[in-house]
Structures are given as C-alpha cells and as structure tokens.
Amino acid sequence: MTSVIKPVRRATRRPIRLMGWLLGLKRPPGHRPDAGTSIEVWQWTKSKYRLRAFLLLIVDAALFAGLGAFALWLRTGQYVMPSSQEYWRAWWDAFDPFREEQLTLLDYLTHPIPISQVPLMMVITALVRASLTAIPILVSMLYRFPYALLFTGIICFVAVLPWLAATVTLCCFLARWRPLRFSFHYATALIALLPVVSYYALATRNAAVSRVLPPIELAKLYFPWVLAIAAACAVMAFVLLIARVVKYRPGAIAPLMAVMFATPVILFEAKVGRDELYYRLLEASFGPSSATHFVDNVDASSAIARLARQRPELADDLRLLPDAAQEQMTLEVQLRLLAEAFAMQQDEAVAACEAFRSKFPRSRYVPNVLFMEGRALDMRIDQDTFRQRAILRYYGDFPSMASQQIWETLYKGYPQSPLWTWAGLRLAQLEARGGRVDRAVALLNELIRFQEPSQAGPEPAAGRLATFAAFFAKRPASSTLGIDPGAVIQEGRKLRILLVENRDPQQNDAALRRLLNLDPHHPLYRQNLQRLLADIPTRYPLTPLGDDLAVLIACTERSQSRRIEDLRACVDRLNQVCKSDALAHGRFELGLAYKQDNRPAEARAVFEEVLRMNPDSPWAFEANRQLAGMGMSARVGPVATAPGGPPR
Helix, strand or coil, X not given: CHHHHXXXXXXXXXXXXXXXXXXXXXXCCCCCCCCCCXXXXXXXXXXXXXXXXXXXXXXXXXXXXXXXXXXXXXXXXXXXXXXXXXXXXXXXXXXXXXXXXXXXXXXXXHCCCCCCCCCHHHHHHHHHHHHHXXXXXXXXXXXXXXXXXXXXXXXXXXXXXXXXXXXXXXXXXXXXXXXXXXXXXXXXXXXXXXHHHHHHHHCCCCCHHHHCCCHHHXXXXXXXXXXXXXXXXXXXXXXXXXXXXXXXXXXXXXXXXXXXXXXXXXXHHHHHXXXXXXXXXXXXXXXXXXXXXXXXXXXXXXXXXXXXXXXXXHHXXXXXXXXXXXXXXXXXXHHHHHHHHHHHHHXXXXXXXXXXXHHCCCCCCHHHHHHHHHHHHHCEECHHHHHHHCEECEECCCCCXXXXXXXXXXXXXXXXXXXXXXXXXXXXXXXXXXXXXXXXXXXHHHHHCCCCHHHHCCCXXXXXXXXXXXXXXXXXXXXXXXXXXXXXHHHHHHHHHHHHHCCCHHHCCHHHHHHHCCCCCCCCHHHHHHHHHHHHHHHCCCCCCHHHHHXXXXXXXXXXXXXXXXXXXXXXXXXXXXXXXXXXXXXHHHHHHHHHCCCHHHHHHHHHHHHHXXXXXXXXXXXXXXXXXXXXXXXXXXXXXXXXXXXX
C-alpha cells in the first residue's frame, strides 16, 4: 500500500508547488530574490506582507471593476446590461472581426457623447483608457502574470472591450517575459506597452465617421488616444517610482489606482454631468437623426412582414377577401399595422422624454427634450407616399393639438433657446387653426423679432474660444438638432402674410380656418382645396383667400408641365389684381417649377422678377437663396429682407 501512495504524492507535489509559485505563495526551488532585479511583492515573505498584498490586490481589482463599469456606462448608459442576450450581443458586436461595419475607437468618441460637442470627453476618455492599459501591466510586473489575467478579464467582460483585453494580455505577458526584464524596469514597462500603441493605430482605421468628417475634425479624434498613451506612461512611471521608494513592498498600486478611478469619474460628474450622457442617448433614439425611430425613406415591406407575423389574424382575413378587393384591403391592413407600430414609437418617445425631464429638471437640455417630445407628438405617416411607392416617410409640419401644451411649456419657459422659435411657429399654427388669429399674429410678430443670444453679444465666438477653458466648454445645447432659427422665422413670415392679408372678421375668419385645418400631406388635399375654392363665392363671399387657393392648387399639380402652365396662368391673372398677396408666392413657385424642369434661364428670370417686384416679401428672400444655389447672384432690385428683420 505504501508503495502505491508514495508515487502518487510525488506526482501531485510538483503541480501543487508550481501553482503556489504562480500565485506567489511559494518561491520556486533554488530561488533567491535579488534586490537589484526583483520587483515582486512576494519577495517579502512574512505573513503580514502576504496578507497586505492580497488585501490590496482585492481593493485594486474592485476599483478596476468599477472603472470598467464606468467605461461601459459611458458608452451605453448602463453599468450592467439588463439581460444576458443584450450583453452577449453587445460583446460580440465589439469583438466580431467579420462585421460589415466594424466598431472602431473613433466611433466611441462620436457616440453617445460626441467630443465635438463636449471636448472635455477627450480627457476623460484618455484617462479611463490609460488606467485600463497601465494597471494590468503593473500588476503583471509587481504581482506576476496570472494575477494580471483577473484585470484583463475585467476589461473583457465588465468594460466589454474584448480586443483591448486581448492586447493588454499580450502586454502583461511581455512585461514578464525574461528577455525583456531589464534592470531598468521602466524600460520593460514601455516595451510592454507597444502592443497597445499598435492597437490604437489599427483600431482607428476605416471608421465610418472618417467618410463624413472634414480632416480637421477627424484629426481631433486621434488626440485622446495619444493622450491615453502618454497618461499610461506617466502612470507606470509614477507607480514604479513609488514601488522603488517602498522597496517593492505591497501597496504601490492601490493609492494611484484610487486616484485614477476617481479622477475621470469626478471630472465627468463636475464638468460634464450625467444628464449629458442620458440626453445624448435620448437624442440618438428619438432625435431628428435617429436610426431607430421615425426613420424616413425606408422600404416598409420588411417592417410589414414582421408586424404581420405578430398579427396572424389579419393575414387570415385577407385570404378570405375576393381578388378584386384584396389589393386595396392589403394596403389598408398594412397601414393599420404601421399605425400601431408608429403609435408605439410615439408612446415610447413621450415616456422617455418625460422621464428625462423628471430626472433632470434643471438640465440645459430640457428645451431639447421638450422639442423632441413635441416633435414625436406632431409626427405622422405620409400615407400618400406609402400608397404610391411603398416607402415609409414621416412628416411633422402639420402640428397636432396633442403637442400644444409641450410647445407652450417650451415657449414660455425657455425664451433664450433657439428652439423657442420652433415652439412659437407651432403655437401660431395651432392658434390660427383654432380661430384665434389675433393671438397667432401676435406670436408671429414676437417670432420675427427674435434674435439669438449668440448674435446679440458684443464678443465674437472666436474670441471666446481663444482661451484654454473655453476650448473644453460645452457647445450650444441645440446645435445637434439641425434647427435653423432663420429658416423657422422665414416660415413664420410667410404664415403671417397669409393671416394678415386674408382676414374675414364678418365671418370670424371661417374660410381661413378651414384652409389652415387642411393637412397638406393628405391624399385628398388638392380636392379639398378645390372644394374650398368652389365654396368661396357662395359661402365666403367677403374673403380675399381665393388668390392664395388658386396658387396652392396649381402647386399641387403632379404633372410638371401642367404645374408650370397653371402657375403661369395664375401669375398672369394675379398681375391684373391690385395688391394681391399671392402674387409673390405664385411667381416664386413658377420659378421653382422652371428650375425643377431644368430650365435655368427662365427660372432665373422669374426669381429676379420676384426680387424686383416684391422685395419686401419673404418670397424675395427665398428667391435670392435659390439664385445663390444656382450659382447666380441677384443683380436686380434691393437685397431681400433677412429672416430676422422687422415684421412687414
């Protein structure tokens, strides 16, 4: 029996000793620590040093895990993925080398918080990446390679950066590779960092943003990675210096690890704010540039097929219809499916915006969130486009009564925001449709007088950006929504002329209200305009709205040639009418029709006629802009009034 046990003991003794050596619990046979070359904390063999080393390593790992969760939160707004399915999908998206559009490091700087809007994120991102790369290398040098795997595992599975984790693992191995273990330990650390430098160089290539950004803006996206490498070198130098001062006792990493964890977190909380991250995620989901909600020009067939699978009873009903009615009913069922999905998108957008306003009531992004909430309530499906081309398109220029309270909150509470102009225009449209024309005109007068705060200050923007602090300041809150206050004011000027010039107080502006309640995107809009024009002689004999209706009817003609003929006839007839407010509109639309028909000479002549004959109208400004777009300067008549000028 003894002869059997002794070989078993000898066979298991060597693996146990090897494991103890790897974990730092035992020195390999014949090992004698040399104070000149060894920097391991395990050379201090007393139990108090071993216990201190383990405890401090656990503290380092906990802080590092917090830093990894912070890195994930900066990208997703979540410290932990809500489900394992979402977690592994996000992990595979970051790792998949065969993905059609690879996730690069530059993409992390443009989403969700773009550094073009919050430049301080360059520094915060650099500090986080410096810690994620430097700390595992230092653990490998001071504690041995197996302990560094715990930290690279945190990078891989907590921060969800698998490629960075693989690269840092290679760095940790190089830091322990015997040919690179120089007496000057900082040189070892620098050489071990080289794979990370290669990773930064390779992981920033072929980014999607490189195709849309100008070279100067693209160059800014490389600055954080240069700063991250420099910060990692500084961290390693400081830790190795501290370790040498304390003669490589345990505890050299922990103080700096706490500082490197706290610095980006405190900097983000103090100078950026959590509302910044949650707003950017909200804007990415429900803003004008969203790729998931209210997306224009999308082939609706795939979405309809997916919705039909969720509603099999509708497909069964279609099969029972006769062939003659099946095509029309199919369109109706498809629209019903799309309407249900659209209503879910609206509810989701409104709930998310309300949650943000409740959580961050003092955020500078509250006007933006009100805009997105009102925009979601105003959004509608363009049924005519869907029926003709099976293309899903949305529009929001015909506001819904459901959004009036949102626009009032934005209009009354944030008069300094450029989005105030949008709220003013929408309120004016809703007030006019409700018969409160005087209130609508008053709102439009205030809108036309609006001047952006940035235009009112005496100091130019370039002067403010000259200082270092101003460079890292946040950009204007509404700059990413694509709202041009000048264009909004221009629309307000057009609406004001329509309201002021076509009042009919004797009948309480009945014809005007009827026109304003017609949705221009409705399939029967043209027929409704024709019906209203036919009713004017008998039902609204005192309204001067007939000229405007004639121009609108001509503009809705689908045939290009017929539209030109109808508009030309309208302009010729209105030339005989004294002071018709629709004449400038008709001329501009005629010039636009010529331009669309590829007749630039005739278009230019008509646009110049608008500038000469109607210089004070908003259509003169539009005509001047069209001429500029055609590469032609206006040489006739005075310069058109700018959108921010006084009301006419």
